[in-house]
Amino acid sequence: xxxxxLTKRMIEHPDDSxxxxxxxxSGGYKALRKVLAEATPEQVHDEVKRSGLRGRGGxxxxxxxxxxxxxxxxxxxxxxxxxxEGEPGTFKDRMLIERDPHQLIEGVVxxxxxxxxxxxxxxxxxxLRNAFKxxxxxxxxxxxxxxxxxxxxxxxxxxQITVHRAAGSYVCGEETALLSSLEGHRGxxxxxxxxxxxxxxxxxPTIVNNVETLSNIPWIILNGGDAYASMGTEKSxxxxxxxxxxxxxxxxxxxxxxxxTFRELFDHWGQGVRGGSRVKAFIPGGASAPWLDASYLDLPxxxxxxxxxxxxxxxxxxxxxxxxxxxxxxxxxxxxFFAHESCGQCTPCREGTRWLEGILRRIVDGRGRLADLxxxxxxxxxxxxxxxxxxxxxQTTICVLGPSATAPVVSTLSLFRExxxxxxxxxxxAAGAAGAAGAAGVST
Amino acid sequence: MSAQANSEVFFEGERLDAAKAKIAQYPQRRSAILxxxxxxxQERGRVCAGPMREIAALLDLAPVDVLGTASFYGMFKxxxxxxxxxxxxxxxxxxxxxxGRGDSKHLVSVCGGIVCMLxxxxxxxxxxxxxxxxxxxxxxxxxxxxxxxxxxxxACGGAPAIQVDYLFFExxxxxxxxxxxxxxxxxxxxxxxxxxxxxxxxxxxxxxxTLGEWQR
Numbered sequence: 001x002x003x004x005x006l007t008k009r010m011i012e013h014p015d016d017s018x019x020x021x022x023x024x025x026s027g028g029y030k031a032l033r034k035v036l037a038e039a040t041p042e043q044v045h046d047e048v049k050r051s052g053l054r055g056r057g058g059x060x061x062x063x064x065x066x067x068x069x070x071x072x073x074x075x076x077x078x079x080x081x082x083x084x085e086g087e088p089g090t091f092k093d094r095m096l097i098e099r100d101p102h103q104l105i106e107g108v109v110x111x112x113x114x115x116x117x118x119x120x121x122x123x124x125x126x127x128l129r130n131a132f133k134x135x136x137x138x139x140x141x142x143x144x145x146x147x148x149x150x151x152x153x154x155x156x157x158x159x160q161i162t163v164h165r166a167a168g169s170y171v172c173g174e175e176t177a178l179l180s181s182l183e184g185h186r187g188x189x190x191x192x193x194x195x196x197x198x199x200x201x202x203x204x205p206t207i208v209n210n211v212e213t214l215s216n217i218p219w220i221i222l223n224g225g226d227a228y229a230s231m232g233t234e235k236s237x238x239x240x241x242x243x244x245x246x247x248x249x250x251x252x253x254x255x256x257x258x259x260x261t262f263r264e265l266f267d268h269w270g271q272g273v274r275g276g277s278r279v280k281a282f283i284p285g286g287a288s289a290p291w292l293d294a295s296y297l298d299l300p301x302x303x304x305x306x307x308x309x310x311x312x313x314x315x316x317x318x319x320x321x322x323x324x325x326x327x328x329x330x331x332x333x334x335x336x337f338f339a340h341e342s343c344g345q346c347t348p349c350r351e352g353t354r355w356l357e358g359i360l361r362r363i364v365d366g367r368g369r370l371a372d373l374x375x376x377x378x379x380x381x382x383x384x385x386x387x388x389x390x391x392x393x394x395q396t397t398i399c400v401l402g403p404s405a406t407a408p409v410v411s412t413l414s415l416f417r418e419x420x421x422x423x424x425x426x427x428x429x430a431a432g433a434a435g436a437a438g439a440a441g442v443s444t
Numbered sequence: 445m446s447a448q449a450n451s452e453v454f455f456e457g458e459r460l461d462a463a464k465a466k467i468a469q470y471p472q473r474r475s476a477i478l479x480x481x482x483x484x485x486q487e488r489g490r491v492c493a494g495p496m497r498e499i500a501a502l503l504d505l506a507p508v509d510v511l512g513t514a515s516f517y518g519m520f521k522x523x524x525x526x527x528x529x530x531x532x533x534x535x536x537x538x539x540x541x542x543x544g545r546g547d548s549k550h551l552v553s554v555c556g557g558i559v560c561m562l563x564x565x566x567x568x569x570x571x572x573x574x575x576x577x578x579x580x581x582x583x584x585x586x587x588x589x590x591x592x593x594x595x596x597x598x599a600c601g602g603a604p605a606i607q608v609d610y611l612f613f614e615x616x617x618x619x620x621x622x623x624x625x626x627x628x629x630x631x632x633x634x635x636x637x638x639x640x641x642x643x644x645x646x647x648x649x650x651x652x653x654t655l656g657e658w659q660r
Contacts, residue, residue: 007648014647076471088557088596095645119471126482126519127553127597129610130643162469167478168518170595184474184503186516202472245559245600252601252646269649287558317600319559333558337595343516 002231002257005219005239006212010099018134020141023102029147031221032106035113036155044114048217050225052237057082057173057210058286058314060236060303067115069197070205077205079117080196081108081214082178083124083131086170087286088337089317092241092253093211097124097131100215101138105161107214109147110221112159115207119160122211123178126166136163170341174399175208177343188343189399212241212316232258236302236313246282246320247274256301263297266320277322281416285314287334288404290391290411291327310391311411326419331408332360338405349402352383356409368424373413380406388414454484454495455502463502473503481514489547490521518594548583548590550633552625553607557596565604568618569593575622588629601646608633614642 009026010017023029035044049064070077081104085093096104108120124132139161142148150158164182171177172187179201181187200206216238220228229237236258245251248270256265266272266279273279279294284301290311292299299305306313321327339353356379359372377388384393384403388410393403413420455463463483467476477499484495491514500507514520554560554569573591576584583590599605602614606621611633613624628636 011648085598086596089559089600090596091598091600091645094598095647098644099647125598126517127594127607127610129607130612160469164475165478165482166517167482167520169516181478182475183472184477184513186513243600245603246562250649251603252648254648319600321562325562330558330562333556333561337557340595 002239004255005228006096006100006103006215006241007253007255009103010095017099018101018138020102020138020145023100027222028102028218029106031218032109032147033153035110035221036153036157041114041116044110044221047220047225048111048114051216051220051228052225053213053216053220053228054236054303055210056212056216056240056316058087058288058312060313063209063213066197066209067111067207069195070115070207071198074205075116076119077115077117078201078207079108079112079115079120080175080178080182080201080206080208081120081122081211082173082175082208083122083135083211084166084173084178085125085128085211086173086341087288087315087317088334089245089283089286089319090243090315091245092243092316094125094128094131095253096211096215096241097128097135101135102142103218104135104211104215105138105142105147107217108161109152109159110217111207111209111214113157117207118158119162121182121201122161122163123172123182124163124165126168132163132165139163169343170337171343171399171401174401177399178208179206186343188345189401191398233300233302233304235304241316242269242301243315243317244270244320245317247277247322247325248272248320249274258302259300261298261300262292262318265301265318266297270320273320273322275322275324277324279320280323280325281321281327281412283317283319283408285312286317287337288312288400288407289314290407291415292411293415326422327412327416328360328419328423329364331412332357332364334408335360335405338401342401346397346402348383349397349405352379352402353405355379356383356405360409363420363423366423368420370421370424372424373417373420376409376413380410452494453498454488454492455480455498459483467502474505476503477505477510477513478517481510481517481520485520490523492523548587550589550608550628551610552589552591553594553597553610554591554621555595555597555599555603555605555607556593557600559596559600560603560605563603564618565606566593568604568606568616568621571618572621572625589625599642599645602642605642608637611637612642613637613640 013022016022045067053063054060055063083093112120146153148159148161166172169187172181174189175196176190177187196206196208232238239255239257242254242256244254248266250271254269281291281293283289283291284306292311299309303313335356339357342349342353344350359376362368363372384406386394393406395403463480466479467473470476480499481491485491496510497507500510515522555565597605599612599614604616605612605614
């Protein structure tokens with residue numbers, strides 16, 4: 001039977017779930033007390049491996065396996081929490097930090113204990129002022145109560161948590177760019193390998209985990225890895241937060257067992273498409289995910305099912321578009337985003353995203369040509385080589401930002417070509433201007 | 445930012461103590477660049493040349509290194525005076541341009557991300573600028589508000605969303621935004637935020653419904 005792992009406390013205590021008092025009253029820091037009194041770091045690591053927990057930031061890599069990549073005997077090592085929530089459509093980490101910062105803190109301490117890190121950094125999105133404030137307050141509370149600092153709860157284990165405020169750059173959510181930024185540089189991604197577990201922050205072994213990933217750890221310790229793995233699917237165990245938004249009646253964050261279908265997410269949790277319309281298109285996992293259409297509604301929301309459908313579950317951001325919407329302007333929006341956020345290191349990304357944005361803007365403005373549709377594919381193939389910029393995208397760039405920008409373009413050209421054709425075929429005419437304005441959501 | 449303000453020492457007294465405490469939290473000093481830049485912008489509204497030189501000294505870096513780092517980040521409004529003679533002060537469009545809260549009392553950031561755009565945020569933005577007669581300058585004549593259209597602000601569940609000095613106001617209708625800003629002008633941001641702001645991202649539905657579902 002499934003349970004709420006992440007959101008039970010905030011649902012039951014909507015007015016004060018973030019306070020230390022409420023956290024302790026509702027079972028908070030019990031896992032930490034138990035572990036520091038009677039468990040070894042290896043035992044904590046084993047429990048996380050048994051849970052099968054996969055990263056919740058977007059890549060979905062098994063957490064226990066990642067921890068195992070740390071080279072033996074090499075110290076110091078660092079734990080870095082990725083709180084730079086910037087993937088369009090995603091707003092779950094914000095909620096977790098605002099509503100249950102102590103749950104995250106406890107997860108961080110447990111994980112740092114498991115991997116032998118003496119210092120943890122939380123890289124928190126800069127624009128999330130309230131979340132940053134709640135987190136720094138909670139860290140101070142935890143420190144004062146003895147859950148952080150030296151000799152935690154008399155165990156001999158030391159941990160300092162440093163909350164680091166980011167400053168407005170999406171690419172810093174990519175783990176190597178995050179580390180560059182945390183070191184005090186421009187947020188430039190770095191080549192992998194070497195992976196952060198081998199050579200990370202300040203060149204030392206580093207584990208980077210997402211906010212939601214670590215927020216699961218206290219529950220897993222208290223209830224056991226097997227209990228976590230009994231939920232969800234075999235390859236995607238547990239529950240996760242889905243950020244539902246767009247043309248549904250009730251957008252929001254929902255903690256749902258993995259394996260639930262998109263149809264249930266939209267119809268039950270989202271209470272259906274607004275205005276009595278129907279799903280035309282949806283983005284299953286953030287801006288980098290290939291788009292899907294209504295024929296995929298019964299797809300289970302699991303990593304393996306999305307892999308098979310040549311898309312991704314990613315950050316859990318699910319955006320719904322109704323039948324009244326022409327997809328081209330939303331696609332332009334995403335490509336504009338990637339072009340703006342490109343760090344600029346790699347030519348295919350820096351130049352390619354700008355060209356894609358310019359061509360799409362021309363189409364949205366009513367000045368497109370039919371030949372532009374092939375041009376979009378050609379430019380995409382220059383960013384990400386291979387016929388039709390296939391999925392998963394081939395990568396010639398240092399990070400996947402550039403290749404990700406091709407996903408909305410290529411997938412929608414395939415599924416919704418008529419939307420593009422509607423805009424280019426009437427380009428340069430009065431009907432075209434009206435069509436383009438309609439697509440732009442502006443009445444003529 | 446005035447030349448006089450630019451020449452006053454920023455990191456002295458309490459601020460210097462805070463800076464040193466912050467630097468001490470990191471194994472390598474350079475990591476403190478972002479926190480120190482935030483300290484400057486919080487008070488001065490933008491990142492100015494003088495304080496950037498002080499940061500360089502505190503962290504044992506070249507001043508141009510601090511500038512080169514700061515200019516990467518969209519939140520930092522880098523003082524155009526830092527660019528030498530003959531250089532274009534507004535090298536980027538919109539977000540990284542010279543204008544920022546330093547030129548106004550409040551910074552209004554309208555989310556232009558895909559979900560907010562679908563909910564009308566781009567039109568909302570144009571409407572706000574038109575209502576204040578901003579004409580592309582993106583700052584009101586009286587210096588009360590400056591405006592920017594920003595990337596996805598992690599408020600998609602409450603689209604369309606704006607922030608005023610990074611405090612969220614979500615589910616705005618067109619027309620509401622100007623009323624909201626005028627309310628802020630009249631009664632102050634903290635008061636209005638306490639009443640009308642969105643403090644947290646949307647909560648999942650009530651326990652009874654959510655936990656009940658799990659019984660199947």
